[in-house]
Amino acid sequence: MAVQTVASTGSSTVDLGPAAALSCRECGHRVPLGPVFACEECFGPLEIAYDFSGYDTEELRARIESGPANIWRYAPLLPVPANVADKPNINPGWTKLVKADNLARELGVTGGLYVKDDSGNPTHSFKDRVVAQALEAARAFGFTTLSCSSTGNLAGAVGAAAARAGFRSCVFIPHDLEQGKVVMAAVYGGELVGIEGNYDDVNRFCSELIGDPAGEGWGFVNVNLRPYYAEGSKTLAYEICEQLGWRLPDQIVVPIASGSQLTKIDKGLQELIKLGLVEDRPYKIFGAQAEGCSPVSTAFKAGHDVVRPQKPDTIAKSLAIGNPADGPYVLDIARRTGGAVEDVTDEQVVAAIKLLARTEGIFAETAGGVTVGVTKKLIDDGVLDPSKTTVVLNTGDGLKTLDAVAGTGLTATIRPTLDSFREAGLA
Template identity: 85%
Template sequence: MAVDTVAPAAVDLGPATALSCRECGHRVPLGPVFACEECFGPLEVAYDLPGDPAALRARIEAGPANIWRYAPLLPVPADVADKPNTNPGFTRLIQADHLAAELGVDAGNLYVKDDSGNPTHSFKDRVVAIAVEAARAFGFTTLSCSSTGNLAGAVGAAAARAGLRSCVFIPYDLEQGKVLMAAVYGGEVVGIEGTYDDVNRFCSELIGDEIGEGWGFTNVNLRPYYAEGSKTLAYEICEQLGWRLPDNLVIPVASGSQLTKIDKGLKELIALGLVEDRPYKIFGAQAEGCSPVSRAYKDGHDVVRPVRPDTIAKSLAIGNPADGPYVLDIARRTGGAVEDVNDEQVVDAIKLLARTEGVFAETAGGVTFGVLKKLVADGRISPSETTVALNTGDGLKTLDAVAPTTGVSATIKPSLDAFRAAGLA
């Protein structure tokens, strides 16, 4: 964990200048560390950002149709777009007028940010792409992570593309489909006899051992870099709205990292002069069966009490979310909220989004749009304000959620009479 094992002179991560503790502000050189040596607070990337907003905007707009258009705002070298990586991002922002009509939002005011279009069909491709650059900068040769699905696939794909070895760790009883998605890229996939928490603990042990030398764990020792990838969601949403802040954002909460980094991205855009400085509200979305942050929000607590997850939204099933306190702070500071929905509402919301806008979300998306529905219904989101809700994953990965209530309208013989009799004509 000692910072002096890294030679700072060799590290080129573009505008990133140091790591800074979110709690006490202590600074250390860029390196594969994630906890402050003074206070054990989380380390974040600090930047030397560009000063001329017009030049920056022109540079971004002339950039590639992926996250590298924002390279001047990310911990990546200037030539990042020329290296082999998965080029995620610049996914669709959909003006969702049919959904708006069903929920009671004014036409033109509701948007879906659809991250299922990323290379492995979740937002994880964004964060992993940044982690790959950090891994290269620190000379790591193996990319690793603990995962219950989306992250393992994103790491496998990104490592294959980058020419790195990969070795990911999953609970041994993961569904076969998710194992296949992780293993098809040819890296090592190791099943751990235990829960996801056991997998996490094992990864921390590995980093401390000589086996782990040369290993970059996207969500552990590369976490400060990795997490910055979520800022690109904030950048894209504002650019796609015509360099404008939305009034409201609805974001799913697992560890809470994505929500806090989207807030960081919005604040950067304001500071850089790329968007007008005016208020926005951030809302967090959790599944009732794993809602530690929502409960703390409702109870008025600053501390998040861990829970044992029990929900179909497995990609959000983190019972002890590392960034939970920051989510609470952001929701309260911006005038947002943290809310939850039950599994039945999750499935209903998946089908609502598919039926109205043709977007098939995974269960995490069902959580987000279920919460959106609740917030509009009880007036916490105003119909006359601009709202963006995130779909962070793909329904193809969680087919079981919709299977019991989705199927053919009828099965008939191939004749017009049979079709008429089925009542669908």
């Protein structure tokens, strides 16, 4: 696909708040803000570079604390205009950080265990955070259509956000997706296009479309808007620290799909430290994968710096990216912070979903089963320190992956009489 240069977009004067430029993660080359995602010098990934100079720590803290109960409370730290909260958007975030005392008891955690429960977002996954961010970039660049390729959560998030903000949406999915997932994406009334092919074919087609005049005015949230989109995950780090009373957790367990979320959580924590909003002390970041799609975990355990692609085969479909773009960065962060990357079997995922539901009343998507399952495994193996404050991410909602726990059912069937009730041993 053609790498657009910024000059051609004429978008260097956009107001995206503290976002100052795009900077190549590999070679450091800087270009003005625009709908581009790959470095023109080395083809490395571009990410947002900020100008946070001039912020007074306590003024900033007060401004955040008096902000809205969603991600826009952190507008001064995001690539969005200062008045972002006044614009129509899906307004995700400020989800619950649940003190999970029952789960802590079961896992033997004594230092405080928390679940950051992103099923509380508008379309019930963390994707609302990144899509809301991409939407603001799309608005700034004058795009009128919001698009993506997806097999699930992202389709709903894009459809909903576009509807709220008055954008056209056009979402591409494999044509043979399960009917339930199609309905969840189609209900928002945008274009929902089935592609005759698998998810790779869908992605390849989207890349072609971006380079073609037919794709002009289209913002693909996770392609040409990816640098902006990805920043949405920083808000998870901000919220966790603020909800802990402006304190870094000792340990965080994060699911790995492309790996972007984990790297942005690290970026967010580093920013809070540099801005003086939290005390500078060590923290460890742990990555969680399903065994059936564990390229990063495999590389971590083998001591490799590169990630060898895998063909996914797991019930944790929202994490099933066999060739994760940010895999090497994840390995670096896990090693640098003293964390680890681990994986669990599908059976352990299901057991962990049930464990979290039974102990905390939180019904997680399979991705949440992966993080809880990996947390348990890391504790059992002595890798994760149970005496430290630990935060586990649940990034989605169990209602979207009901099949994973389809075996769950009635504990008893009785006739509508007290005798039958007693016979069943329920009294």
